[in-house]
Structures are given as structure tokens and as C-alpha cells.
Amino acid sequence: MLELIKAGGWPMIPLLLLTVAAFAIVIERFWSLRRERVLPPGLGEEVRAWVARGKPLEPAHIESLRATSPLGALLAAELDVRHRGREVIRERVEDVGRHLVHRMERFLNALGTIAAAGPLLGLFGTVVGMIQMFLGILDHGIGDASQLAGGIGKALVCTATGMIVAIPALAFHRYFRGRIASYIVDMEHEAMRLQDVLDEAAAGRGRQD
Known part of the structure; x- marks a missing residue:
């Protein structure tokens, strides 16, 4: 491995x-x-049980929920505006959801950049190696053909390394994006279930009044 790194040169x-x-x-x-x-x-089940009991939700409880996890932050945002109508709740959930997605996608742009830059840097290293080899031929002649083949092989080390870097980076980038998408679907489902419980609680209060 060390020999391959040396063969690739400074790129x-x-x-x-x-x-x-x-x-x-x-x-x-x-x-x-x-x-x-x-x-x-x-x-999600615990939060729905809180709401279904009909007891006042203390701000400290909501803040504690917000700090637990991304799902907790989404449900806490929904509870913050629970008395302001379904449309307002939906807008708040969507807004907080966008912020949560941004947080969960942290560093993924960098990983995607690595996946794109790896082959380019590898190609750049190969081009640099080929230029150095041909300059050597210009100064000293072709010489031994086996040495020429060896020089070409060394130049291609960078291209291979760039692909070795890029392929796993691209695979993990797509994997994490897919995982985040599945989390968002599950979080939206939990928010909808909480909304149903909020509606039932509001209807119950209306009948009591």
C-alpha cells in the first residue's frame, strides 16, 4: 500500500x-x-397519552420533549400551536420539518462533493504523472519499454485511488439520504396521529362547554 502511495506522487x-x-x-x-x-x-405514543388525558401541558414538559430527539422537536412544535387551528399547526410542522431535514443532512453535501471530486483528482494525478513521464522521455529518450509501461501503471494509480474514494462515498451518500427520507415519512405519520388526538381532545372540550 505504501508503495502505491509513493507511486502516485504528491497528487x-x-x-x-x-x-x-x-x-x-x-x-x-x-x-x-x-x-x-x-x-x-x-x-409518539407517550405524547399522545399526555394529550388524551386532557391535563394542561406545562411549558417545561414541552421543552423537555423538544430536547429529546428530532421527533420530539417536531411534536413539541405541534404542541406549541395546538390551540391555533389545524392549518397553523400544519404550517408549523412543515417549517420545523424543513429545519430538521437540514440538520439531519449535515455533512452529506460534503460527502457528495467527495464522491464527485475523487475521480477528478485521480484523473488530475494521472495527467500529472503522464506529463512527468513524457518529459522524462523528451530528456532521456524512450529507453526500456518495460520502464515506460511501469511509468504508465504508476500514473494510473491516482485514477484507481480516486475511484476507490468516490464509489463508497457515493454509496453512503445515497444510503444516508434514503435513511433520512424514511425518517421523515415516519415523523410525518407521528405528527398526523398526534393531530388526530388533538382534534379529539378539542372536540371533547367543546362538548363539555
Whole structure:
């Protein structure tokens, strides 16, 4: 491996830095986008039980819910405007949802950039290697054909490395985007179920009045 890095020359340095950055982003996103962290089991059911009991919701309880997870933040935003009508609640949920998506997609643009830049940097390294090889031929002649083939092989190391960096980065980028999309669907479902409970609670209060 060290010999391949040396063969690629200095263009291998940015490729190695991209590799380290991509690996760090993937590990961080796996940790941050765990399902139990984004959608804690039983949280939606617990919140619906709060509302169904008909007891006043203390601001401290709502703030505590907001701090638990992205799902908690969405449900807390819904509870903030629970007395202001269904349309207002829907707009608040959509607005908070957009912010949550932005937070969950943190670093994914960087990962996508790495996936796109890896092959280009690899090609750049190959071009630099080919230029150096042909300049050597210009100064010293063709010489041994096996050395020429070896020089071409070394120049192509950068292209191969760029692909090795880009392919996993692209795969994980698409994987995380898909995971976030599935989380958003589940969060919207929980928000709709809470809205139904809020409507039932409001109807119950109306009958009592």
C-alpha cells in the first residue's frame, strides 16, 4: 500500500485527505442517524397519552420533549400551536420539518462533493504523472519499454485511488439520504396521529362547554 502511495506522487495527498474526511463523515452520520436517536421508541405514543388525558401541558414538559430527539422537536412544535387551528399547526410542522431535514443532512453535501471530486483528482494525478513521464522521455529518450509501461501503471494509480474514494462515498451518500427520507415519512405519520388526538381532545372540550 505504501508503495502505491509513493507511486502516485504528491497528487495522492489530497486523495488521502478526502479518504479520511469521507470515513469520518460516514462514522459520524451512522452515529447521529441511529433510529433510536431520531425516532425514540414509544415517544409518539407517550405524547399522545399526555394529550388524551386532557391535563394542561406545562411549558417545561414541552421543552423537555423538544430536547429529546428530532421527533420530539417536531411534536413539541405541534404542541406549541395546538390551540391555533389545524392549518397553523400544519404550517408549523412543515417549517420545523424543513429545519430538521437540514440538520439531519449535515455533512452529506460534503460527502457528495467527495464522491464527485475523487475521480477528478485521480484523473488530475494521472495527467500529472503522464506529463512527468513524457518529459522524462523528451530528456532521456524512450529507453526500456518495460520502464515506460511501469511509468504508465504508476500514473494510473491516482485514477484507481480516486475511484476507490468516490464509489463508497457515493454509496453512503445515497444510503444516508434514503435513511433520512424514511425518517421523515415516519415523523410525518407521528405528527398526523398526534393531530388526530388533538382534534379529539378539542372536540371533547367543546362538548363539555
